[in-house]
Amino acid sequence: MTKIAVIGPGAIGSTIAAWLMQNASSDVVIAARSPLSDIEVRTPEQVLRVAPHVITNVREAKPVDWVLVTTKTYDANAAATWFEGFCDTQTVVAILQNGVEHVERFESFLPRTSILPVMVDVPAERAAPGRVSQRRNGRMVVPEGSVGSRFVELFAHTPIDVSQTVDFKSEVWRKLCLNAAGALSAIVLKPAIIARHDGVAKIMESIIRECTAVGRAEGALLDESLAQTIIAGYRGTPDSINSIHADRLAGRQMEIDARNGVIVRLGRKHGIATPISEMVVALLEASG
Numbered sequence: 434m435t436k437i438a439v440i441g442p443g444a445i446g447s448t449i450a451a452w453l454m455q456n457a458s459s460d461v462v463i464a465a466r467s468p469l470s471d472i473e474v475r476t477p478e479q480v481l482r483v484a485p486h487v488i489t490n491v492r493e494a495k496p497v498d499w500v501l502v503t504t505k506t507y508d509a510n511a512a513a514t515w516f517e518g519f520c521d522t523q524t525v526v527a528i529l530q531n532g533v534e535h536v537e538r539f540e541s542f543l544p545r546t547s548i549l550p551v552m553v554d555v556p557a558e559r560a561a562p563g564r565v566s567q568r569r570n571g572r573m574v575v576p577e578g579s580v581g582s583r584f585v586e587l588f589a590h591t592p593i594d595v596s597q598t599v600d601f602k603s604e605v606w607r608k609l610c611l612n613a614a615g616a617l618s619a620i621v622l623k624p625a626i627i628a629r630h631d632g633v634a635k636i637m638e639s640i641i642r643e644c645t646a647v648g649r650a651e652g653a654l655l656d657e658s659l660a661q662t663i664i665a666g667y668r669g670t671p672d673s674i675n676s677i678h679a680d681r682l683a684g685r686q687m688e689i690d691a692r693n694g695v696i697v698r699l700g701r702k703h704g705i706a707t708p709i710s711e712m713v714v715a716l717l718e719a720s721g
């Protein structure tokens with residue numbers, strides 16, 4: 434049996450836990466902030482219904498082989514309080530979150546070698562506790578290596594495309610460019626269709642160019658054509674509501690720092706001006 438703890442049964446955590454529980458050799462426990470009885474995930478091809486073992490107190494946690502952290506980035510410190518119950522020297526802690534600082538967010542709690550950063554591109558929405566729609570099968574990417582290949586194995590029975598890469602840094606910076614531009618939807622409270630406005634597309638392009646410049650200074654390999662690809666993607670999915678927009682609509686805290694603030698912070702470190710990202714951060718902060 435592979436023992437797995439999922440910390441944070443929201444949109445991603447519920448989806449991932451429900452898929453893992455389809456494998457009889459996975460023993461899944463969910464660490465929740467709010468009690469939860471069952472999970473129903475509407476995936477593109479089927480409905481998964483599971484009744485997982487849910488705990489809400491770290492005193493109930495026992496050491497596991499894998500911890501999957503699926504809280505929002507701003508709940509990292511609270512998520513880490515579970516580690517003393519779940520982690521022993523063999524436990525791998527996979528961080529399924531957005532942004533480019535998966536390891537940095539948790540390195541004060543764990544040895545870096547225990548942390549596996551995961552790029553998650555699995556679109557999922559939570560309508561109510563334990564009620565989730567997974568809009569696409571999606572994909573996840575991890576750094577190449579023995580731990581990465583064990584992570585891929587965990588999901589071998591699922592339709593989620595899980596793969597390894599030798600260049601994880603570029604992978605997460607590409608995703609950050611997409612997410613950073615999506616902030617404009619959260620500001621104007623309109624879905625991706627705003628990218629069809631030429632002025633908005635120009636602002637998106639500026640955000641992506643700032644993100645690209647900072648990402649390259651951090652060592653990511655980012656294509657010149659990335660901005661045009663991302664804007665074309667937004668224009669082609671006019672109704673899509675990205676997660677920071679959904680968070681603002683629902684009155685939830687937004688991942689402003691992990692998705693836009695990080696460009697400003699790391700830009701300063703490298704002496705790269707990021708005026709448009711600074712403006713985006715200020716507007717999001719003021720609107721939240």
Ligand SMILES: NC(=O)c1ccc[n+]([C@@H]2O[C@H](COP(=O)([O-])OP(=O)(O)OC[C@H]3O[C@@H](n4cnc5c(N)ncnc54)[C@H](OP(=O)(O)O)[C@@H]3O)[C@@H](O)[C@H]2O)c1
Nearest residue numbers: 441442443444445465466467504508511512530531556557
């Ligand atoms: N949703 C997507 O489509 C998507 C796609 C790609 C990447 N991501 C990234 O994946 C991460 C998770 O996003 P999400 O959309 O799944 O967020 P979410 O729906 O808000 O779920 C977060 C969950 O974490 C729980 N939580 C918070 N603090 C906790 C604690 N101390 N202990 C246990 N549980 C705790 C929350 O509890 P409550 O139930 O009490 O709120 C909630 O169930 C984010 O970094 C996001 O950017 C999301």
